[in-house]
């Protein structure tokens with residue numbers, strides 16, 4: 001196979017939660033690989049989304065901003081229809097939006113539980129469904145869900161988050177089979193601890209623990225996660241389906 005199989009020229013990709021952190025890095029990498037990128041996030045992040053678009057455009061790529069709250073499920077169809085109307089197609093969805101509630105399990109409220117699951121699992125599923133409706137019609141598509149290495153491991157004080165990420169890995173396998181005859185692949189990426197605002201509230205003790213327990217001895221950078229997403233979005237990964245690709249610098253195996 002030629003290296004053209006790793007290029008995304010002519011493809012249209014939408015990334016959720018893309019104003020900062022891993023989603024921002026994924027958007028920049030997809031654009032660098034040739035895709036037109038729809039950079040989406042909640043309304044409160046619109047200026048950061050615009051900044052990501054400016055950065056992509058300045059580097060010679062193509063990007064547009066989109067307001068998309070993955071929990072506003074009744075509006076998802078209209079948002080995805082709008083993207084297809086504006087960009088002509090949708091080839092790649094990266095379900096990146098995710099939140100964390102850090103609390104001991106005895107203190108988790110129903111509201112905490114529902115908030116985490118409404119973004120990390122429910123919102124992810126309905127974005128996948130809204131995107132797949134367009135992809136099925138074209139007989140082609142790539143859906144990449146950002147799970148976590150916590151889909152396969154655990155830490156104290158993160159019960160809803162860890163449960164939601166394990167569920168994302170299971171949902172990834174389920175959707176891969178649901179849509180297998182439609183030319184759509186559904187895969188997940190499982191990052192280890194990454195230096196983003198999500199971990200900004202980590203205590204110095206938690207930071208030390210991350211560094212001590214990680215074989216790499218450090219947090220990862222968002223850019224280190226993006227390559228796996230570009231690969232799974234590319235023609236080169238056509239035979240990879242339902243997979244959880246860990247990008248954790250060896251954390252899970254250590």
Ligand code: NAD
Nearest residue numbers: 017019021022069070096097098148191193194196197198
């Ligand atoms: P982050 O907090 O820096 O960024 C998350 C983005 O999601 C934010 O821009 C936020 O506005 C957006 N978001 C939140 N709620 C949303 C909603 N309802 N609709 C749309 N967007 C919404 O976090 P990050 O570290 O960049 O995390 C990105 C993904 O990677 C998440 O799914 C996270 O669980 C996963 N992840 C992160 C790490 C890590 O160590 N940082 C490790 C493994 C997995």
